[in-house]
Amino acid sequence: xxxxxxxxxxxxxxxxxxxxQFEIGVSGGYVNNYVHTNAGYRAFTQYxxxxxxxxxxxxxxxxxxxxxxxxxxxxxxxxxxxxRDHFFDGIYQYNLNGYLQLPLMxxxxxxxxxxxxxxxxxxxxxxxxxxxxxxAMANVFSSxxxxxxxxxxxxxxxxxxxxxxxxxxxxxxxxxxxxxWGLVAGGGVEYLLHKRFRFFAExxxxxxxxxxxxxxxxxxxxxxxDTYVLQAGCLFxxxxxxHGDAE
Numbered sequence: 099x100x101x102x103x104x105x106x107x108x109x110x111x112x113x114x115x116x117x118x119q120f121e122i123g124v125s126g127g128y129v130n131n132y133v134h135t136n137a138g139y140r141a142f143t144q145y146x147x148x149x150x151x152x153x154x155x156x157x158x159x160x161x162x163x164x165x166x167x168x169x170x171x172x173x174x175x176x177x178x179x180x181x182r183d184h185f186f187d188g189i190y191q192y193n194l195n196g197y198l199q200l201p202l203m204x205x206x207x208x209x210x211x212x213x214x215x216x217x218x219x220x221x222x223x224x225x226x227x228x229x230x231x232x233x234a235m236a237n238v239f240s241s242x243x244x245x246x247x248x249x250x251x252x253x254x255x256x257x258x259x260x261x262x263x264x265x266x267x268x269x270x271x272x273x274x275x276x277x278x279w280g281l282v283a284g285g286g287v288e289y290l291l292h293k294r295f296r297f298f299a300e301x302x303x304x305x306x307x308x309x310x311x312x313x314x315x316x317x318x319x320x321x322x323x324d325t326y327v328l329q330a331g332c333l334f335x336x337x338x339x340x341h342g343d344a345e
Contacts, residue, residue: 127329150175229267
């Protein structure tokens with residue numbers, strides 16, 4: 099009987115402590131992604147950053163007032179633009195890629211009781227779940243007249259209708275590496291309201307260590323995501339979620 103009471107008391111204390119220190123919330127924000135690669139093998143071709151968004155949950159376990167561990171299961175759009183110029187001016191493609199992402203970070207905070215600064219650092223894993231490509235390419239079947247002899251070849255799209263496309267990306271298991279691993283770091287500010295809500299704003303950087311492609315060809319040029327995020331959100335302490343107090 100005493101052992102049962104002791105186990106029950108221990109369990110109660112542990113669950114009460116977890117509730118007191120565990121916080122859950124939501125976040126969302128703006129994403130700017132760039133593909134770090136070398137386009138020198140393809141003349142008159144450049145890669146550009148492209149905007150996206152992220153949305154998800156925030157789970158945080160606080161060890162004390164300055165140290166916590168945090169994870170953010172979320173959806174994030176890591177897109178980029180490929181654009182050609184000079185003779186190929188007018189040819190472009192947007193790659194709109196969606197990932198399910200899970201960072202695991204140490205959360206360091208500092209400052210006053212209500213308004214504090216913080217730094218996050220750790221690693222992440224992400225799975226490429228969806229893709230879409232849209233753009234324009236030269237239409238070799240165009241019935242419009244050819245470029246006149248006295249005009250520049252770069253004026254092709256003034257005389258020929260480009261072929262526009264917008265379609266779902268088809269994954270190729272021989273080429274596409276859908277799992278991504280990398281490092282993450284960020285910093286921001288947070289504000290504690292009524293000891294119940296913790297609002298925050300953060301700038302974060304995701305550095306991919308994984309090529310988007312498998313080793314499927316000779317002299318392959320790797321492509322890595324560089325992702326910048328501006329996000330905001332709110333955390334709620336589980337103790338108040340279960341008990342409804344603001345002590």
